[in-house]
Structure formats: structure tokens, C-alpha cells
Amino acid sequence: MAAQDSGPGGKQPTINDVAALAGVSKKTVSRVINRSQFLTDKTRAAVEQAIEQLGFVPNPQARALAFRRNFLIALLHDNPNAQTVLNFQRGVLDAIKDSDLALLVRPVDRGSDAMLEDVRTFLEKQRPIGAMLLPPISENDDLAALCDDLGVRYVRIGSARIDDATHCISSNDREVVAQAVRGLVSLGHRRIGFVRGPVGFRSAAEREQGFLEALADAGLDLPAELNAPGNYRYAAGVEAGEALLSLSVPPTAIFCSNDEMAAGVMSVAHGKGIRVPDALSIIGFDDSPTATHIWPALSTVRWPIREMGVRAAQTLVPDFLGPDAKGGGDESAVLASTFVERQSVAPPPGH
Amino acid sequence: MAAQDSGPGGKQPTINDVAALAGVSKKTVSRVINRSQFLTDKTRAAVEQAIEQLGFVPNPQARALAFRRNFLIALLHDNPNAQTVLNFQRGVLDAIKDSDLALLVRPVDRGSDAMLEDVRTFLEKQRPIGAMLLPPISENDDLAALCDDLGVRYVRIGSARIDDATHCISSNDREVVAQAVRGLVSLGHRRIGFVRGPVGFRSAAEREQGFLEALADAGLDLPAELNAPGNYRYAAGVEAGEALLSLSVPPTAIFCSNDEMAAGVMSVAHGKGIRVPDALSIIGFDDSPTATHIWPALSTVRWPIREMGVRAAQTLVPDFLGPDAKGGGDESAVLASTFVERQSVAPPPGH
DNA sequence: TTGTAAGCGTTATCAC
């Protein structure tokens, strides 16, 4: 707390004021601010006392200029799932809490042709130390190349290893999906539908592979009529549900590539009077708020997004965080997703 | 697009390089950057040509230092509703898109005692031009006072006028809730339950008043047993649903102070085999993603949060945005919420 | 261990 408030319009004390009050040079004050080792305890104490007394806060713009680097990191996202973005933000802020860093947020339009130029302008203007890319734009290699080009560090978040360990934080989605589907099989399900994610998304491909792996392990296959297209939107879930649940022999379980689509499938089931989970088991992916807000509550896969935020920050700017910030380079860049069991899964009818 | 990329490690061109190339002084370049009127078209053109050729981008840190002001605005929030926060961000970014401003994001912990000190530290460190406060922390007067104290502009977002017009963007929640409830009455509902928001929240009070107004207009009252406490959380909705739907004479309609609680009530209805909307009408508030992800889709109130973001930015920093950014001072600081009709409302049984 | 001088890239002042 500032011992002496300048009040509105009052001038902030500068490093010179502190130096004068403490009776040292401004360079010495600078050393205290930057935790130099070469200082007598006495000098340090005197300076700290002066800082406290004046309520001095170093001007980050001046520091940024002198350091030829600012203290900003950026979060670039184009994510339809708000909760994911916010949880990630939370994690990043957990990580940088005790540092001098601040977080800049930038939504981008994946679809737009101007996207790359927008991001370039943004990065050139703000010159953040680094950028964190959330899926799905994290899958855009041009974006990563652009960061490299501009000398901006980057970390990409993905559902699988999409870059080397110092540039990527990922989760093990495929494994966890496989595990969830194996659970379905072990309950007795044999006819299991699948609602895909959007074409071209790595996350969608990972989830699909996990699903197919589990089926293959059980000696099952995925008939074409049980394989429905999707795009991570609720409406696609509704369409898929209409298609799958109108089959002459409908599936007894459906794995949806995300929660929104699972909610869509579930709505269709309700509309048709198909009881969940008694007559139909449903699994989603994301553990979004929706998962617990629908009825019955949805079994789903939770990815450790907040923790990924922490890890991403540590990997991006280990040198700006405490010495305990390991980050990067090791296998820990892969974090574990977990299967969350709720009420939307049960054995198939007759089991 | 930069005509000449410095590439990684290469040095950014500075104002001096531009000045040298254009054969003018750096002050003249500065004038071009800052759109001074006192310039020959010829000089301006020459400088712009040099800027283009070099791919020069002014260093914001240096500008910030010289201007004694940076180009950051901050968004402070402690909002359980991720979509709201993100939509608001979107609006703010719409507004500042063509300016030099960037957006800093800061989640805060409403509960924590250290909250005020945290925010103070943040504002002192970053010294943003202004801060935008999202509800519920926008309702905290100490926070507004702190901004004033530090010479940081602020705008508070609220569900009602909680500050003067230059410091507040609000919606007309009360009116719209009243309108929605009047709709219920005109369908024939007479026994209407209410699930409150958390104690002490202005938004909760506004919604409650709107509800009571509509009831009073119709000559109805709210019996104590139909008035259930809540806190904007799903679980509270479940509890309220259990209470209201176990009454010997249950309500035929329930207004919930937000969508999450409405989802909770709806889950209970499903569990008890009470058909929505045939046997029970439900209305929520927020138009969150949940509203369309549950079944049947929820009638709810949508507040114009993205537009509020635009307006908040315009009110906060009109001098940094285009001349068309009006902002502040007039009645337009109140934006209209709207009632969104979906499938969760119908006449009561027997009508 | 501390201080001095110079500079980071921009804008303000005030001449011309």
C-alpha cells in the first residue's frame, strides 16, 4: 500500500525521487528494483524504505523502452467455447501473478482472409514477448511461422503434439476418448454411434482416432450409418441425433465429439421420448458448463485447460517467472485429460 | 504489410531511419504519425512513402513514455458467466479496432479481502487509461473510488443506473423482466414462482422488482412459499426446483433470475416427470449458451452485452476513438435488453 | 559495491 498517495492529477514519484530521498544514485535504485545481488543489505534497506515511503511504482513503459522489450504476453484465440478461453486465461494469470507480466487478449477471426495480417499488425504494434495460441487457431502453421518471423515467442495449445515441446502444450485426448469408449463397450454396448467434429480440426481427428481405436480393440467397427458429421455446434448435434435415432436399428450409445453436440443429441432423444441413459447412453467432450446444466448430467471428458494455461505461460516465459517455473522441454508438456462420469451413461437395454 | 521484413533478430526501423530516408527531421515524422494538420501534402507523402518502404511501426512503449500515458484499457471482471465476459471483450475490441488501444484483461476475486489491494497494484503497475468494470464487481463503490483515486478512468456496467452517465452503461432489465412476466400472466398463469438471485446484487434486485411489478399490475402477489432463494448457480436452481415443485399446489410457471438456475429447475421437473412447458413454464435470464442447449429451449432475457462493450469503450475513451465515437453523457447509456421466446413457455394446464 | 554518462524511441517546446 502506498504510504503517500499522489491523488488524482498528482505526479507519480520517479526513480529520481527515490534516489534523492535514499541518498543514492538512481542506478542503485534500479538495482534494487531488479534484484541485483551486488548490494549491501543496508543500501537495499534504505532504498526499499524510500520506495515504501514514496509509494513508488516503476513505470513499466520506461522500463520497457530501456529493456527494449515490454512485459506483455498475448493470448490469441478464436474459440467458440467461452469457458475454455476464460479458464485458460485464469491459468495464465495464476502463472504470471507474481511477475511483472500482464496479459493482452486478442480474439481473431479464423475465417477471415485478413486474419494473418490482423495478427501481424497486432504483434507489430504491441510487440508482446510471446503469444499463446488456443485451438483451433493453434493448428494454423502460418500463425506460428508469423510469430517466428516477428521474433515473438509462441506456445500452441493442442489436443495432440502439434509442434516441438518448447512450442506446444497438449493433452492426451485420444487416449481418454478411447478409455471412455472402452467403458461403453464393457457395459455391453455394441452399436455405438459417433458424431464427428469439424473437418480439418486436429482435435476432431484425435477424438475420432481414439473412438476408432477403442472400437477396434473390441473387434467392433463403425458402420457408415452410425458415423455422423458435425461441427461442434448444437445444431449439428440435433441433426446427427435425428439421423442416428431414426435408424431402424438405432445405436444404444452415442459418442459426441463435444458437449454442445451431445446436448443436441440429447434434445432429440427427449423429443422422441427416448430415455437417457436407460435407452440411450451419451458421452460428450469438454466438460463445458452445458454438461452439468442439461438433464441428465453428461458424462464427458475434461481437459485440464486451466493447468494448461499455467504450463503455457511457464513454457513461454520461464525467464520472467520464478525459478520454480520449469516449463518446456520435457514430457510434462502433455497434460492428462480425464473422463468424468455422470448420469448419461448406463448399460444398454437388456443388460 | 511491411515492404521489408527485418526478420528474426533484425532490428526494427525507428523514427530516425524514416526521417533519414525521407530527408526530414524526426519531429516531422512524428507529426505524420500523429496526424498533425500542419504539414504539406508533399512532406506527408514523402514520409508516408518512407514509412511504407521501411515497414516502420512506431514503438508503443516509447510513445507511451513520451506521452506520459500508455494506450491500454483494462477489463476487470469476476463473472461466473464466461460467455458474458467474452462477448463484452468482443464488443470492446470492435470499438477499439482502428485505434492504437489494446485491451488488458484482469479477473479479480470478489470474495478475497485482498481484492482491492490486488486491483490497486494492478492499476499502479499497468496504469491503463481506463478500466471497465463488469458486474458484479461493478457494483463495488470502493473499486470506483479507487480508480478515481489513481486517476484511472472507469466505466461500470450494470443492470441499472449505478453511477452517473459518464461512468455507467446499463440495461433496462427490470422493464424486460416485467414484460416477460406479464406475458406469463396473459397466458393465464396465476401461480408463478420466483427464484431469486444472490443477496446484495443489484442485478438480482432489479430482476426481482421487475417480477413483482408485473405481478402487482395483475393484482397478484407472491406467496412466501413461491419465493425461493438462489445464487445464480445451477445447484441453487435444483434446490429451488425441489422446493417449489414439491408444494401441494405447485406453481404453473417459474421465473428464474438466471439461466443456470432455470436449467436446475428444469432438471428437477424432468426428474419428477413434470412436462415442460405443458405442465410447467420456465423463464430464465442471460440468454447464455445453456439456454439453447437444454431441452426444451429456454425462454429468457438477452442483454446486449456485446453492444455494451462497444458503448463502454466509447464512453471510456472517446478521445482515442474515431470522431464518430459519441459515448457518454446521454440517455444512450441505457441499452435495451430483449425477451427471447423459445419453447419453455406455454399456457398453464387447462387453458 | 556504487556512480556517471549515454541511450532506448518517441513527443513537447520553441525557435526559425
Added chain:
DNA sequence: GTGATAACGCTTACAA
């Protein structure tokens, strides 16, 4: 209209 020169608040040489 335009340009020298001195800030802005801090850090990095390098010297003491």
C-alpha cells in the same frame, strides 16, 4: 510548415 534540443523514466555500459 519545419527542425534543433530537451525531456519522458528507466537500463546498460563502463568507470571508480
